[in-house]
Amino acid sequence: MTIPYEVFKARMLANPDVKREYDALAPAFEIAAELLRARKRTGLSQAELAERMGTSQSAIARLESGETLPSTKTLLRYAEATKSKVELRLSVA
Amino acid sequence: MTIPYEVFKARMLANPDVKREYDALAPAFEIAAELLRARKRTGLSQAELAERMGTSQSAIARLESGETLPSTKTLLRYAEATKSKVELRLSVA
DNA sequence: TTAGTATATATCAGATTTGAGATAATCGAG
DNA sequence: CTCGATTATCTCAAATCTGATATATACTAA
Structure with a gap:
């Protein structure tokens, strides 16, 4: 008898302090x-992508962890390496 | 008898060196x-927006000048202050 | 379980962005 | 043109992100 995730989430977000934290982290x-x-x-591993971007596997891992809010410069390089745009x-909120 | 802008642009971009520079600057x-x-x-001045963002007018001017490739953190703050998302x-290039 | 691959985390130095203040340049109304 | 408001540029310190290495953890196949 576990609580469904969505229900759990809704309850947590009812707490203003939790919501504030959540809103801050969600974009990342x-x-x-x-x-x-x-x-x-692309089917690339982090290491393969890192090589294409001229950086290290750990840097890719960090980007994908949401640990930082990356610069648009990094986003552009990441996009290029994954053949993305x-x-x-x-837009109006 | 001036050269239309689009024509001028097309000619400039035919030069590989110019194109490389352009591609690097265009995203910014x-x-x-x-x-x-x-x-x-929003109809806000830079100074007014700066106040809402808790920063200075010069910082806003710099962001809007394309001088830097801002962090996503800055984009998010800027968006919030302009009631944007x-x-x-x-996406696939 | 073990080996091999992939991903995650920690640390620290270097690079880039950001904030702030001062000042210059631009713009628009009158 | 002149004034007042707005925007642009410069500089420097502080904050944040990034790169690299080392190492830990997780995952998969055999």
Whole structure:
């Protein structure tokens, strides 16, 4: 008898402190997930992608972990190495 | 008898060295333009937006100049202050 | 289980971005 | 043109990100 994830999430977010934390972290994870998707599309390992980008496997791991909010410069390089293009838009909220 | 801009641009980009420079700079300007559009939507001055973001007018000017490739952290703050949302995607090139 | 591959984490130096203040340049209204 | 507001540029310190190496953990196939 476990609590469904969505229910658990909803309850957690009802707590203002938790929500604040979540809102702060969510974008970082979304970006990380976007990067990961792009790499998975190519079928490259982190090490292979790192080589194409001229960096190290650990740097790729860090990017995909959501540990940092990367610079757009890095996003562009990552995109190029995964034969992707960066679509960036600031639309009305 | 001036040369139409598009023609001028096409000729310039035919030069590999120019093209390389252009490709490197274009993303920065696109991002800058995106930021500017978002601010114009709100009708805020740089100084007013700076205050909302908790930074200085000169920092906003720099962001909108395309001088740097900003961090996604900055993009998110800029978006919030302009009541925008950041849409970021790495799609197949 | 073990070996081999892939990914994650930790640390630290170097690079880039950011914040702030001062000042210059630009723009628009009157 | 002049004033006031807005935007641009410069400089430097502080914050953050990035690269690299070493090492740990996780995963898969045999």
